[in-house]
Amino acid sequence: AGMEGSGDASPAGADWRLALWTLCSVLLPVLITAWCSFQRSRRQLLIRDIFRKSKHDWHYTDLFGSPSYCCVCTQHILRGAFCSCCGLRVCEPCLKKADRRFLCKEIMMRGTAGAPSSMPHHWIRGNVPLCSCCMVCKQQCGTQPKLCDYRCVWCQYTVHDECMVDCLRTEDCTFGEFKDLIIPPYYLSAINQMRKEKRTCYEKVIPYCSKHWMPVMVLANTRSGNNMGEVFLGENPVQVFDLSKIAPAKALQLCTWLPCNAVRVLVCGGDGTVGWVLDAIDEMKIKGQERYIPQVAVLPLGTGNDLSNTLGWGAGYAGEVPVEQILRNVMEADGIKLDRWKVQVTNKGYYNLRKPKVFTMNNYFSVGPDALMALNFHAHREKTPSLFSSRIINKAVYFFYGTKDCLVQECKDLNKKVELELDGERIELPNLEGIIVLNIGYWGGGCRLWEGMGDEPYPLARHDDGLLEVVGVHGSFHCAQIQVKLANPVRLGQAHTVRLILKSSKMPMQVDGEPWAQGPCTVTITHKTHALMLYHSGEQTDDDDASSLSE
Numbered sequence: 001a002g003m004e005g006s007g008d009a010s011p012a013g014a015d016w017r018l019a020l021w022t023l024c025s026v027l028l029p030v031l032i033t034a035w036c037s038f039q040r041s042r043r044q045l046l047i048r049d050i051f052r053k054s055k056h057d058w059h060y061t062d063l064f065g066s067p068s069y070c071c072v073c074t075q076h077i078l079r080g081a082f083c084s085c086c087g088l089r090v091c092e093p094c095l096k097k098a099d100r101r102f103l104c105k106e107i108m109m110r111g112t113a114g115a116p117s118s119m120p121h122h123w124i125r126g127n128v129p130l131c132s133c134c135m136v137c138k139q140q141c142g143t144q145p146k147l148c149d150y151r152c153v154w155c156q157y158t159v160h161d162e163c164m165v166d167c168l169r170t171e172d173c174t175f176g177e178f179k180d181l182i183i184p185p186y187y188l189s190a191i192n193q194m195r196k197e198k199r200t201c202y203e204k205v206i207p208y209c210s211k212h213w214m215p216v217m218v219l220a221n222t223r224s225g226n227n228m229g230e231v232f233l234g235e236n237p238v239q240v241f242d243l244s245k246i247a248p249a250k251a252l253q254l255c256t257w258l259p260c261n262a263v264r265v266l267v268c269g270g271d272g273t274v275g276w277v278l279d280a281i282d283e284m285k286i287k288g289q290e291r292y293i294p295q296v297a298v299l300p301l302g303t304g305n306d307l308s309n310t311l312g313w314g315a316g317y318a319g320e321v322p323v324e325q326i327l328r329n330v331m332e333a334d335g336i337k338l339d340r341w342k343v344q345v346t347n348k349g350y351y352n353l354r355k356p357k358v359f360t361m362n363n364y365f366s367v368g369p370d371a372l373m374a375l376n377f378h379a380h381r382e383k384t385p386s387l388f389s390s391r392i393i394n395k396a397v398y399f400f401y402g403t404k405d406c407l408v409q410e411c412k413d414l415n416k417k418v419e420l421e422l423d424g425e426r427i428e429l430p431n432l433e434g435i436i437v438l439n440i441g442y443w444g445g446g447c448r449l450w451e452g453m454g455d456e457p458y459p460l461a462r463h464d465d466g467l468l469e470v471v472g473v474h475g476s477f478h479c480a481q482i483q484v485k486l487a488n489p490v491r492l493g494q495a496h497t498v499r500l501i502l503k504s505s506k507m508p509m510q511v512d513g514e515p516w517a518q519g520p521c522t523v524t525i526t527h528k529t530h531a532l533m534l535y536h537s538g539e540q541t542d543d544d545d546a547s548s549l550s551e
């Protein structure tokens with residue numbers, strides 16, 4: 001009987017042990033995962049707190065694009081934080097120490113008596129650009145696999161560790177090749193002091209008095225493209241502003257501290273970012289600051305980039321051109337004018353109680369299949385923005401929606417739903433699915449829509465003649481044929497004023513890639529103003545475009 005009792009107890013004990021081990025094997029990974037998640041969240045909060053309070057412009061990256069070494073512990077690092085202003089790179093554990101130890105690039109000198117006209121180099125050790133040469137011995141720097149050598153964040157000169165002597169640490173910085181583009185901190189300090197004293201004679205302040213001084217400001221949208229905006233910010237010797245942290249209107253107020261009609265602005269982003277900056281410049285005109293208005297160049301980081309293509313800056317930037325060459329191109333670019341248009345959309349009905357919607361157009365307005373593709377793309381991107389970080393993926397999504405519309409034809413019989421007037425004259429419309437009103441030569445990511453196949457003697461489209469080109473398309477498939485030069489658009493005419501009346505139903509519309517679904521309305525497009533732009537002839541993509549832009 002005793003043996004039977006012990007035999008009954010043994011299986012029960014084994015079952016309890018098995019249950020205990022099973023519970024531990026399930027709970028332990030869960031507890032470890034929860035602990036790691038808590039620590040990660042705590043660490044991210046600490047990092048964000050340092051970023052928020054710091055004078056450095058820190059950004060975190062999971063993978064540096066080139067061999068990097070921590071400026072504090074000197075160890076090789078794959079991920080960590082970097083300052084887009086002075087170029088410091090640091091591992092996560094050393095971030096707080098680096099933030100306290102190293103000064104960032106100053107925009108304005110503080111605590112200086114009088115009006116200084118020079119400043120010493122600002123040396124940063126390690127992570128020097130590849131293929132840079134020592135200013136002392138003229139040999140290559142940064143060749144050793146460790147934290148070594150120095151770089152000045154202003155003049156971009158580099159020096160070997162062994163060539164760095166005390167005189168170089170206190171030597172005045174010349175600002176290097178781009179001295180005519182840089183706004184020295186001592187200049188802003190002097191102007192600030194003069195403003196406090198209510199003096200306005202800036203002509204004697206260096207480098208205001210230099211006839212070659214052409215200050216350049218960089219306004220970068222770091223959310224455009226594959227984070228190329230962040231890369232460009234970190235490699236730039238001139239003054240830069242991150243548009244995710246400061247509005248263009250506020251950044252452009254720096255122009256009022258600079259010589260009249262001398263400032264150039266390089267906008268890094270898509271056509272939407274360029275429009276945002278041009279709107280801020282229009283605000284300067286309203287404030288009476290017209291004499292301080294800068295000329296605008298474009299570094300294309302968006303998806304379509306039709307405006308930058310029209311102005312000769314190319315269809316897209318992926319880091320293939322060095323920052324130094326881009327700044328040289330900005331220096332050498334020619335000033336031109338760009339027409340800007342007012343698009344007023346007045347809804348029918350409601351006894352005119354609703355205010356009309358007003359847009360500013362730089363590129364084009366459309367109703368029909370291309371606006372439908374933009375609307376579908378926009379709705380998809382709003383749901384899952386993380387999927388749309390690549391220009392190739394964006395264009396693939398556009399292609400998908402264009403193929404879908406070829407089968408569904410949601411915009412058919414547009415000619416029965418709208419009336420079109422060009423300069424007050426009614427236009428008889430053929431069978432169409434879309435109408436596109438153009439201000440610039442390029443459309444749809446690099447297609448010269450007005451010229452089509454180029455086999456017919458039509459005048460080239462210009463962006464400075466006060467005229468709009470109006471074309472029609474038969475559908476998405478027709479748009480695709482035009483883009484590969486297998487078909488011509490339906491040219492409806494040129495006009496100074498365009499009026500389009502949507503009589504019934506709801507149709508997709510867009511202005512410069514910003515789409516919406518619109519019910520019955522009247523759309524009126526009239527000339528608004530001119531923008532001062534910079535044209536770069538080196539990136540010409542169409543042989544006959546040069547003649548269209550020659551002044």
